[in-house]
Amino acid sequence: MAHPAFAVTVDLVVLTIREDTLQVLVVRRGEAPFKNKSALPGGFVHENEDLETAAARELQEETALTRGEVHLEQLATFGAPHRDPRMRVVTVAYLALAAELPQPRAGTDAAEARWQPVDELLDTGELAFDHAEILHIGVERARSKLEYTPLGTAFCPPEFTVSELRRVYEVVWGTRLDPRNFHRKATKTEGFLVPTDHTTTRDGGRPARLYRAGSIKLLYPPLLRSTAA
Amino acid sequence: MAHPAFAVTVDLVVLTIREDTLQVLVVRRGEAPFKNKSALPGGFVHENEDLETAAARELQEETALTRGEVHLEQLATFGAPHRDPRMRVVTVAYLALAAELPQPRAGTDAAEARWQPVDELLDTGELAFDHAEILHIGVERARSKLEYTPLGTAFCPPEFTVSELRRVYEVVWGTRLDPRNFHRKATKTEGFLVPTDHTTTRDGGRPARLYRAGSIKLLYPPLLRSTAA
């Protein structure tokens, strides 16, 4: 049977928290269409490459981050007929969550890769193609996954304090959480946090115990968005 | 820039409940590869067609169901290099939830479309390509969405009783729910169910009020899987 030919790409929504702000990795486009606009990093899937492998490859090209240092999951696929004016491109978007990095690294085909606050990008029409929609869906996915999975830890370094984790939730959700109730809930939820022997005073005040992410994949009961503080 | 050409298809996981069993729509393949095996219905995305439009078109070809009669959402995309031995095919899977239908309708390129219990299909290696994996992910998605969205109503006719809705949850989750607590929870959750003026005795016993699906998109609090009865 005859069938049309498509180009297939992967695009990445790489989120991290920098300066108490949710930020996303973007590249500046060097050529038309959308020349000089920002875009999500991405690229063509290779001839003999799996989709997730392509996403991991692009991620490493842009950030030097490898699987195991980031959470990477498929987000959604976008294929409206004229989303790229040059040709019919279907893109499989992936969502990556990472701890704050030393420095983003410029990739092969990316003019410059840099972190930019999500809110700024969604307000201004600064993103090329349908990338604002993709970013929006990625952020919503991250927000809801924080509620019922332990993915908040994906934004933290390997060892972190409870209040560092709490700030992740506050930034991603845009709410304030009661530090005392959050602490109890996070530490009492079986399998969520694994205590280490170490403490730190890097957040000021009394030394805080350091934790690692536990092994569970779902939080029960979930960590819903409470209020105030 | 050079890039490989892909074929892009949509595949459908169409779920319904028949005879107190979760069933999925499958077609029998008439040709190799996987000749005479079952497969999820699907087909190529057309030249100038959006992905969701393609999914809706395939759905209508197979079942005569139109948007508005079913819930249709994107599920996930599968593109392992040799998932189809003939060529490089990336498939965007969609999940459809429908009320029990009069009769499935044979489509243009499908030998025969029929309902088959999900459990049977997942146990036996009866499904072609990677369709067992796609089905598995579709069923898991349906199970979890029933918890925090009002999607259980997608398996019901336009007007339904609370106990018909409860049976949906019992079948999809494979649990028993307390009819009295379920009734209270379903009817008290703001915006979930809209009462009509009608009642029915089709389930036996005292007449039950008929409801329509409400307008909310999320259940708060969620309908978690309780026990016993």
Added chain:
DNA sequence: ACAAAAGTGTTATTATTACACCCATGA
């Protein structure tokens, strides 16, 4: 009258929230 399912009431348990209070460090 009886079976069967609809629907309400009540109570024990558990989770959530708000907030008082003490602890251990750096400056």
Added chain:
DNA sequence: TCATGGGTGTAATAATAACACTTTTGT
């Protein structure tokens, strides 16, 4: 000693789970 965040206790409220009991039909 004081400010800063870490961490525990506790009581009011809300949600859940279990189950007794009344209601309204068909047969």
